[in-house]
Amino acid sequence: MSVRHALLALLSEGPKYGLQLRQEFEARTGEIWPLNVGQVYTTVARLDRDGLVASDDGEEPGPQKAYRITPEGGEELAAWLRTPPAAEAPPRDELVIKILVAARLPGVDVAQIIQAHRRHLVETMSRFTRLKQDAAEDDLGLLLVADAEIFRLEAFVRWLDSADARLRHHTPVAVPPAVPSTAANHTAASAAPARRGTGARAAR
Amino acid sequence: MSVRHALLALLSEGPKYGLQLRQEFEARTGEIWPLNVGQVYTTVARLDRDGLVASDDGEEPGPQKAYRITPEGGEELAAWLRTPPAAEAPPRDELVIKILVAARLPGVDVAQIIQAHRRHLVETMSRFTRLKQDAAEDDLGLLLVADAEIFRLEAFVRWLDSADARLRHHTPVAVPPAVPSTAANHTAASAAPARRGTGARAAR
DNA sequence: CGACACATGTAACACGTTACATGATTTG
DNA sequence: CAAATCATGTAACGTGTTACATGTGTCG
16 A cells, blocks of 8 residues: 555645656655556546545646545545554565475575575665665665665575574474485375365274 | 465475465464465466466365466476566565655654654564564474564664664755745656646746 | 355455557657 | 657556355264
8 A cells, every 4th residue: 555655645745647646756766666657547546536635627728637635635644654564464575485485395405595595685785785876865765765675685685594594403304314205295284274075084 | 476486386295275275375484474265266276277287177076176286387486496586676665655755744753753663663573573482493484484574674673763864864954944835846846747738838 | 954164266356567549749 | 740758548467355155074
């Protein structure tokens, strides 16, 4: 719901039309977060439908269609600013899932994958560091968004290092001496929902 | 695309059916990342359609419908593990957008909002720390996912602190002495796409 | 039998992306 | 006028969530 409220915030500064919303959003996030136009139109149309925004429905001639925030929209915006992002179910992260998967898959060198991803993260971090150096020092949007991205990537690097250490300690368990390969399947099956119908009858 | 590939990975260990996929996904992410069933079915249906997975179409009686990975699916999985997550357009983050918005909005105390969010982040971090302490020490999935979340939240705390410092330096610029309030609108307007049609004619 | 849990699936919606279609306005 | 640009919008798809409908098996 970020874009929805970001557009609401832009409109709270005065009436704006579609492409203008996109451009101002991108300008204020240092051109780091692109925003496709289609989404602007559909999102602002939903805001309109929900009464948070109203359109000067083609009052002035020309193709542009300006939207302005409504009192309800202002209240919604203020409430959104106060509310911390939901944290009960943290977002599923691709990199984390990838390492979890790699750690369990036979024939996969997790440590190697971790290092490859680590290198990529460090490279990306330096890209954003360079971006900051080349930026105007008063471009607050760019500086803040670039910082956020650098901190985020740095957290992944730290996590990869800790995961590497953890996996080095635990991996030997997955390669026990002289244990039949079906053992892994059995433990996996015991964790699954009870197999009923055909199969379960034998177990009872 | 994380869930899609995570399901593919689960199926690479052997045939599984819908609810089983969900349960194993949640078990391996320490019950921290819930996965709704509806998505499992639609995702696995798409995997089937794309030939990465095939279904034992009701061979055994009973309601269950098992899927197994295909060779193409195995290749896709291996390629996915190698490829680092796309970083050209980093994900838009709600908290970051919120602070950016708050920093520009008149009548909003950014520092206060930052501190409120900071407190919430620290609380959430300790929730996950407790979760780790109460967990079985061999529950790798939970430990890794909880670590990832803790590192992520910690990065936000660091970012909030740096943003707080940055804004303390820059905020005075937004409150200049004796400057007409329309100045802000002018600069915003100059950054917008050229207003044409009715309005632009006067400017030329 | 009836209640309950297991299992599959669909519908509706929000959000996000890419691509295309359609006008209006400016510019060469 | 023709081409380029600005501006709005729609279509199709993927992903994610919530809710509902339906069927099947177990158990009191």
